[in-house]
Amino acid sequence: xxxxxxxxxxxxxxxxxxxxxxxxxxxxxxxxxxxxxxxxxxxxxxxxxxxxxxxxxxxxxxxxxxxxxxxxxxxxxxxxxxxxxxxxxxxxxxxxxxxxxxxxxxxxxxxxxxxxxxxxxxxxxxxxxxxxxxxxxxxxxxxxxxxxxxxxxxxxxxxxxxxxxxxxxxxxxxxxxxxxxxxxxxxxxxxxxxxxxxxxxxxxxxxxxxxxxxxxxxxxxxxxxxxxxxxxxxxxxxxxxxxxxxxxxxxxxxxxxxxxxxxxxxxxxxxxxxxxxxxxxxxxxxxxxxxxxxxxxxxxxxxxxxxxxxxxxxxxxxxxxxxxxxxxxxxxxxxxxxxxxxxxxxxxxxxxxxxxxxxxxxxxxxxxxxxxxxxxxxxxxxxxxxxxxxxxxxxxxxxxxxxxxxxxxxxxxxxxxxxxxxxxxx
Amino acid sequence: xxxxxxxxxxxxxxxxxxxxxxxxxxxxxxxxxxxxxxxxxxxxxxxxxxxxxxxxxxxxxxxxxxxxxxxxxxxxxxxxxxxxxxxxxxxxxxxxxxxxxxxxxxxxxxxxxxxxxxxxxxxxxxxxxxxxxxxxxxxxxxxxxxxxxxxxxxxxxxxxxxxxxxxxxxxxxxxxxxxxxxxxxxxxxxxxxxxxxxxxxxxxxxxxxxxxxxxxxxxxxx
Numbered sequence: 001x002x003x004x005x006x007x008x009x010x011x012x013x014x015x016x017x018x019x020x021x022x023x024x025x026x027x028x029x030x031x032x033x034x035x036x037x038x039x040x041x042x043x044x045x046x047x048x049x050x051x052x053x054x055x056x057x058x059x060x061x062x063x064x065x066x067x068x069x070x071x072x073x074x075x076x077x078x079x080x081x082x083x084x085x086x087x088x089x090x091x092x093x094x095x096x097x098x099x100x101x102x103x104x105x106x107x108x109x110x111x112x113x114x115x116x117x118x119x120x121x122x123x124x125x126x127x128x129x130x131x132x133x134x135x136x137x138x139x140x141x142x143x144x145x146x147x148x149x150x151x152x153x154x155x156x157x158x159x160x161x162x163x164x165x166x167x168x169x170x171x172x173x174x175x176x177x178x179x180x181x182x183x184x185x186x187x188x189x190x191x192x193x194x195x196x197x198x199x200x201x202x203x204x205x206x207x208x209x210x211x212x213x214x215x216x217x218x219x220x221x222x223x224x225x226x227x228x229x230x231x232x233x234x235x236x237x238x239x240x241x242x243x244x245x246x247x248x249x250x251x252x253x254x255x256x257x258x259x260x261x262x263x264x265x266x267x268x269x270x271x272x273x274x275x276x277x278x279x280x281x282x283x284x285x286x287x288x289x290x291x292x293x294x295x296x297x298x299x300x301x302x303x304x305x306x307x308x309x310x311x312x313x314x315x316x317x318x319x320x321x322x323x324x325x326x327x328x329x330x331x332x333x334x335x336x337x338x339x340x341x342x343x344x345x346x347x348x349x350x351x352x353x354x355x356x357x358x359x360x361x362x363x364x365x366x367x368x369x370x371x372x373x374x375x376x377x378x379x380x381x382x383x384x385x386x387x388x389x390x391x392x393x394x395x396x397x398x399x400x401x402x403x404x405x406x407x408x409x410x411x412x413x414x415x416x417x418x419x420x421x422x423x424x425x426x
Numbered sequence: 427x428x429x430x431x432x433x434x435x436x437x438x439x440x441x442x443x444x445x446x447x448x449x450x451x452x453x454x455x456x457x458x459x460x461x462x463x464x465x466x467x468x469x470x471x472x473x474x475x476x477x478x479x480x481x482x483x484x485x486x487x488x489x490x491x492x493x494x495x496x497x498x499x500x501x502x503x504x505x506x507x508x509x510x511x512x513x514x515x516x517x518x519x520x521x522x523x524x525x526x527x528x529x530x531x532x533x534x535x536x537x538x539x540x541x542x543x544x545x546x547x548x549x550x551x552x553x554x555x556x557x558x559x560x561x562x563x564x565x566x567x568x569x570x571x572x573x574x575x576x577x578x579x580x581x582x583x584x585x586x587x588x589x590x591x592x593x594x595x596x597x598x599x600x601x602x603x604x605x606x607x608x609x610x611x612x613x614x615x616x617x618x619x620x621x622x623x624x625x626x627x628x629x630x631x632x633x634x635x636x637x638x639x640x641x642x643x644x645x646x647x648x
Binding site: 016017021023024032033035036040164166173176177182183184185389390391392 | 442457459462463464465493494496497498499502504566567571573598599600601627628
């Protein structure tokens with residue numbers, strides 16, 4: 001007998017359960033959930049969950065080699081899953097910078113950034129980011145996750161208020177938890193609900209939104225949200241993980257796109273999305289950076305970014321500054337794909353960015369759809385409950401400036417074909 | 427040894443409300459499930475029972491969603507809840523549920539009126555002519571299900587667990603089409619009404635179903 005077993009009518013379905021069923025378990029032993037989860041996962045894995053964490057055996061260019069976890073076969077697939085929105089991570093000058101850095105510095109920083117782990121390459125990257133974002137200073141974090149966790153918890157305390165969009169990234173939520181502040185969620189991208197929540201808050205208030213939301217690809221309603229924040233004396237942090245280097249006349253992000261660069265108090269972002277690297281950053285005043293340097297525990301108690309990564313990122317920032325045509329190509333690709341999806345009747349919801357959810361809206365079929373799409377040569381992952389609401393399952397596409405129109409056309413043909421075969425679209 | 431109840435409709439709305447409120451309701455041995463950090467789940471269920479040992483009746487159940495009791499080798503529950511207040515339309519149903527399941531009850535008859543209108547259904551609850559709550563939800567796709575739920579109870583005599591299997595046609599979705607109106611009435615005194623989000627993040631409708639209770643289990647608690 002297993003925990004996920006047949007009911008009295010003999011029905012069994014791994015799809016009756018999902019990750020959310022294995023998060024809480026009563027009893028005294030923290031290992032209580034391992035057995036039930038193992039039994040479920042054993043059934044879930046061959047039924048679609050193998051599509052997650054498949055080893056990629058090549059650089060994340062527009063075509064990748066992927067080892068299928070079910071068959072063990074390595075497939076050459078058109079890549080629609082990697083971030084790398086500007087196709088920068090494998091550019092020759094980026095790789096060369098990383099190679100030179102590894103020759104000069106070796107593998108790692110070998111220390112915390114506040115002790116021995118700050119190298120001149122880190123200083124140069126932070127200065128480049130401050131310049132790029134037109135701020136006084138910038139501070140680096142080892143990952144985007146640690147940037148949110150470290151920054152939020154460095155600034156906010158027990159008794160303070162953190163007001164989050166309900167679709168906030170886990171790193172933002174975890175930052176709020178670590179800060180021990182009162183945490184309130186407002187309805188996604190809804191300034192009116194934000195105002196309702198702010199009306200109930202007294203004391204220090206920090207509102208956190210994202211420039212582009214990673215599951216729906218929709219853009220933050222920043223003008224209205226900034227207006228509400230100003231009215232209620234709340235500080236505002238914009239996580240531009242999916243928008244830095246892409247949005248705005250200079251690529252600084254959604255805040256620049258809306259002309260609100262100076263109205264936003266804190267600018268946070270990552271290097272793992274548009275640049276395809278690793279790390280996070282916060283830009284602001286020198287006083288802010290000095291304070292976060294002293295109190296940002298996720299940074300303070302981590303090793304600094306590996307020098308080859310920092311060097312590659314620095315080269316990447318220079319490419320973004322020198323080649324605005326990359327952004328233009330990305331937005332041209334986004335427009336092309338949006339038009340072609342619309343022509344084929346493929347629903348991408350409220351996306352207006354390079355993150356496009358292909359809505360399957362059928363939790364029972366999404367894995368079968370994703371499997372067939374991979375069999376026909378595309379690399380992308382299904383997203384289902386609890387990552388998105390029930391019946392809102394989807395395939396998440398990341399468009400890159402590196403994609404050719406022919407590749408995007410191939411994607412439309414395959415996705416449209418499978419969705420039609422499965423009865424998802426007419 | 428099992429107890430069965432047949433129902434025409436069982437409609438549920440699941441609502442975000444503060445974990446502080448959930449903890450005030452729950453006994454110390456139960457842990458609220460959080461939808462987000464600091465946000466727990468309040469549920470209201472309205473049953474239209476058509477068959478039972480005490481005849482047909484209506485029932486409204488106000489609950490907090492809690493951690494299930496998961497044991498290796500046993501069937502995994504879909505979810506677990508702590509019903510902190512139940513209202514029934516008949517005294518016989520109330521006496522039966524208190525005696526057999528130790529469920530905490532509103533000790534007067536409540537009136538529950540169901541309104542069915544195509545894909546929507548609503549339940550209006552009143553006590554002595556005073557409005558208590560109105561829950562409305564809509565349907566999505568319908569599928570036959572057989573799901574195990576756990577209900578935790580606590581009274582002066584002890585703490586209990588009831589394993590309940592719900593066999594029914596089920597529609598479940600998160601389209602945010604439903605609505606809850608909670609009135610300022612003593613029935614709702616355990617809730618800070620303004621902190622309960624009025625739109626359910628999940629709407630669950632079971633119809634033409636059977637609710638089967640296993641014998642009650644007494645729990646050891648500190």
